[in-house]
Amino acid sequence: MKKLMISICIVAIGGLLSACGSSNSSEDSSNFPENQIEVVVPFAAGGASDLVSRTIATEMENELDVPVVVSNKTGGSGTTGMLATKDAKPDGYTIGYVPVELAMVQELGLAEIAPNDYQAIGQLMTIPAAITVSADAPYDTIEEFISYAEENPGEVKVGNSGTGSIWHIAAAAFAQELDLELEYIPYDGAAPAVTALMGGHVDAVSVSPSEVVAGLDSEDLKVLAVMSEERDANVPDVPTLQELGYDINLSGWGGFVAPTDTPDEVMETLQSAFKIAAESEAFTNLLEERGMNPNYKDGAEFQQFAQDQYEYFSELIPSIDLSN
Amino acid sequence: MEVISQILMPSTLLFLLLGSILGLFIGALPGLSATMGVAILTPMTFWLPPEQGLAMLIAIYCTAIFAGGVPAILVNTPGTPASMVTSFDGFALTKQGKSGLALGVNAIYSGLGGVISVIFLMVFSQPIAQFALNFGAAEYFALAIFGLSIMVSVSGKSIRKGMISGFIGLLIATVGLDPITSTQRFTFNQSDLYEGISFIPIMIGLFGLGEVFFQFLLKNDQNNIKENVKERSDRILPNKKERREMRKPFLFSSILSPIIGAIPGAGGDIASIVTWEQSKRFVKGEKKKEYGKGSLAGLAATTTANNGVIGGAFTTMLTLGLPGDAVTAILIGALMMYGLQPGPNLFVEDPDIVYTIIGLLLLANILVIILGLLGSRLFVRIMMVRKEYIWVSVILFSVIGSFALNNSFFDVWIVFISGVVGLIFRKLDYPLGPMILGLLLGPMAESNFRRALLMGGDFSYSIFFTRPISLILIIIAIVSLIIPVLNKMNQRRKRNV
Known part of the structure; x- marks a missing residue:
């Protein structure tokens, strides 16, 4: 009985694995797709x-x-x-x-x-990437944010969705272009970074406007600039960095x-x-x-x-x- | 009024019931988690009107979390991470022939925990949501340490063995890309290892396969449930005395879990661990020693917690538009597809949908109690079949579940390797609980520790002690670490005298 059960078990698992692994095979491309x-x-x-x-x-x-x-x-x-x-x-x-x-x-x-x-x-x-800050932050435009960051080198904490993620690279490219010294705080995805911004644990996030919509609606957050060539549909009044003369395009x-x-x-x-x-x-x-x-x-x-x-x-x- | 009639429409109730039944299967099968069930069904619900689509998704969520406790109780295999702690007392009760009662408690208290957490959502949503936002890196680290401190009390007979098991868990948790610098650690350039070894396959392997291997090899050992149970009780409902024993742990857990649930990233897994440990203080004398060995109080606390976080998670989602856990992250997407933007404005612009969600949550949790109690007898009967059949099905479902998780054979290998590790641990009498705790909380502790140091500036450790919530959690953690050790020393001294 025991042996029988083991063999049933092995066959069942084997069958399952091969079923999962099988793939389509079709040689003739003229009738694609079949x-x-x-x-x-x-x-x-x-x-x-x-x-x-x-x-x-x-x-x-x-x-x-x-x-x-x-x-x-x-x-x-x-x-x-x-x-x-x-x-x-x-x-x-x-x-x-x-x-x-x-x-x-x-x-x-x-x-x-x-x-x-x-x-x-x-x-x-x-x-697109964007710079989003708390609504009650002491800066209302990206220029004011930049001068604040210049006056406080290494103090401004920018949350992103992980080291090496597109939003981290975007913030770093922004800092490089403007010669700023920012502190990057990596999170496990964009949502926890936005949560940290809402709780006042970081000063800004560099994620996309679509990821901060809830905070914009509740007027807890504001977007200062977007990093695409054209303005973003979520925040049509917010300028792009290119409009302001900075050569940054990260999306x-x-x-x-x-x-x-x-x-x-x-x-x-x-x-x-x-x-x-x-x-x-x-x-x-x-x-x-x-x-x-x-x-x-x-x-x-x-x-x-x-x-x-x-x-x-x-x-x-x-x-x-x-x-x- | 309109909302109530809308919820009570036969079509809405039908989808609620359908979701509950689906959730029951998803939760009961190890590897299929509530998150996965909701994620896969979300695109299918877009064809339905919002109240029907939400009815189905909410029912899946509430039932799957509860149903995860069923295999945890019957075969020591948690169906979802949130039911990991349920297996401690639940499976012990099964070994005592009281699986019916354990299942009954799971159904009743999961449902009640869910209902109370929804009441919390209705009454205190704004203050709870604001409190949850206070959780920064330092607080998350302290919460993780608090959870890790429970390693000692789940260690069983030997604290030393428990610590070894726990540190193995912490060690495995370091595999993968570094959470802060994204550099590779112990990955050997295998892309399968970049995101670490997934938690769920390890859990399925250690508990599910490990248990099967163990029973298989030690046929006549005391773990051989059916032959050894002398008095089998078919009772499902707890009696008056048992209800009294469970009352305080249940109340405590039902108040604490919505708050834990509201903290983004902390869900049923952490809540059930924390409430299980902390509810001990409401139990006196000999009953306290039963924890982990079939305590009804412990079972009531954890089962209340796993559904009790739901109201909290929805609080964060509805008031702030932030995901309280993985499932609500997907539900935010679903609401957006219906053209609704979760957040404070939802209460103003679309109060009907908020009340609909609350109503559906209440109904879904009541359904948990009804379906759970109705199903209990059936579940117990299923377990009466020859244990060989149970072994085969546990193995089959473990393999299917772990493959389905990421469509990855790598995870199937992890299940088998963890199964062997689980067997060795059982054979050498090393506890598995601490290892799972280390795996679950290690990444949370590490990433937030280092994030907090980045935030504090100049790598100052003071950030952990100058913020009140963080300080309090660390103090409780230290206390819960020291007390069991002191108790042990006291016992030894008494014995020596």
């Missing part, structure tokens, strides 16, 4: 990247007439999922969501991944990619379905409700943009002292 398409999202279910990907997946499903399912492969600060997309069979049945970190992780020493390792399907949106972004060597006709099918999904009402509504800025780019444009960002971060990151 099977289910998997979208690898490198972050957990429920987050912004996940919601964005799920909405696009649903819309692409309508276009392609095959199931398009999201699978969350989390871990490694997003590298686990991005590596899974990179190493997937280039047949179009595994594609992935990539965030701005795609252009950063190599320089941060986390993984050997660069935009070249993928073929871009298209970009979806941008989320988070997200898009879809496929592994390199995916056949051209497959890429075309994916790209056209992606374009329709990115311009769908469901998706634009999602971006509006979550306070993200729509920014569709086609495959070639996104490939170029990601490459430019990669080169930019490869210069910027080594010039920043990440160890505080």
Whole structure:
């Protein structure tokens, strides 16, 4: 009896594991797609990247007439999922969501991944960095904030979503451009950093305006400047740093990619379905409700943009002292 | 009035019930957590009107947390991290043949804890939310130390063995990217290790698989529940004497847990640990020694706490727009999809939705009691099958649950390795509780310790002692560390005399 139970157990587990590990195999790319398409999202279910990907997946499903399912492969600060997309069979049945970190992780020493390792399907949106402070802070404009920081070097505490995260790099690039000395306080994500700002534990945060909306509504927080080229829809009255003459443009972004060597006709099918999904009402509504800025780019444009960002971060990151 | 009729509409109640049943399964299966259940179902609820969608999500949340206690009691495998402490007394009761009673207490007190915490949300939401904002890095560190100090009392017979187990937990917690500088520690360039070894697979392995391996190898040992239980009690409801024993720990826990729940990042896991330890002071004499060995008072305190944090977490979410825990972080996203922005203005601009949420929370927790009591007999009956079947299902669900967590085989390996470690620990009589505490609270203690030093400027340690909340928590931690040691020394002296 005991032996029987053990063997049943082993067979059951083995069967399960192999079922989980099996993947689509389809050789003929002219009839693409014939099977289910998997979208690898490198972050957990429920987050912004996940919601964005799920909405696009649903819309692409309508276009392609095959199931398009999201699978969350989390871990490694997003590298686990991005590596899974990179190493997937280039047949179009595994594609992935990539965030701005795609252009950063190599320089941060986390993984050997660069935009070249993928073929871009298209970009979806941008989320700018911004300087947000408490509403009762003694400065009302970014200029006053800058002069306050100049008078108190090393005293101004800026919360971010983790050392090496896009919001940390943004704050550091801001400090570098203006020759300021700031104290960076890393948190485990943007939400705890905003919580710390609301509680008065830090003086500012460098996360995106969409992440501080609750504090803006309750008039506990105010945004002094955004770091994108254009003004942010959440705070249309707040100037960009570029308007004020500082050469800073730092945003988070997200898009879809496929592994390199995916056949051209497959890429075309994916790209056209992606374009329709990115311009769908469901998706634009999602971006509006979550306070993200729509920014569709086609495959070639996104490939170029990601490459430019990669080169930019490869210069910027080594010039920043990440160890505080 | 309109709100009440809306909540009591058959369609809303149907989704509430559906959510509860889903939550029951999600919570009872190790590895599937309340967070995961809510995250996966959130996109599906967008097709529903807000009150129906929220009914389903809230019901999943409330029921899954409670249901995590069911496998903790029956097979010593916590279904969710919040029910880890439930396994201490709950499984001990099962070994005494009182699994029905333990399940009954879990259902009743989880539901009551939830209901009271919602009343807290209704009455004190603003002051509690403002208090929670006072928690900065120093306070979080002190809270973590306070939690860690409980290692001593969950050590069982030998404090030395407990400390070794606890420090192994703390050591494992250092694997991964450094929380402050993001440099790699013990990762060997494996991206699977960047975010550390996930807590849930270790918990499933140590408790679930470890227990199965142990029972399997020691067939005729005292842990062989069915053969050894002399008097099996089928009673589910506690009697008058038992209710009196549980009254004070329950009241204490139901007041403390909403406050812990309101602190962002501190949830049912921490609340159940803290209230379990602190509720001891309301129990006298011999009953105190029962803690961890099948104490109803201890069980009532932890089960109250795991659902008692819900009202607190919602307080932070509704009044400040900040997530009180991982589940409310996802619910904020869900509310935004309905075009609602959580925050103080929600009370002014959309009071109906606030009252709807409160009403649904109350109903969901009442459903916990009803479903829990109805299910208890069924759960006990399931456990009457041959233990081989139970072993196989625990192994199967452990593997499925841990894989589903991140779609990662790495986590499945972690479950098996932790299972072997759990077996060795049981064999050598090392307690597992301290190790889990170290794993859970180590990262919180470390990152906030270093964050506080960054904030204090010039690496000054005074920040921990000049802030009142931090100071008080540290003092309580020191006291709870010293008292068990003094007690032990006293006992030894008496024995020597």
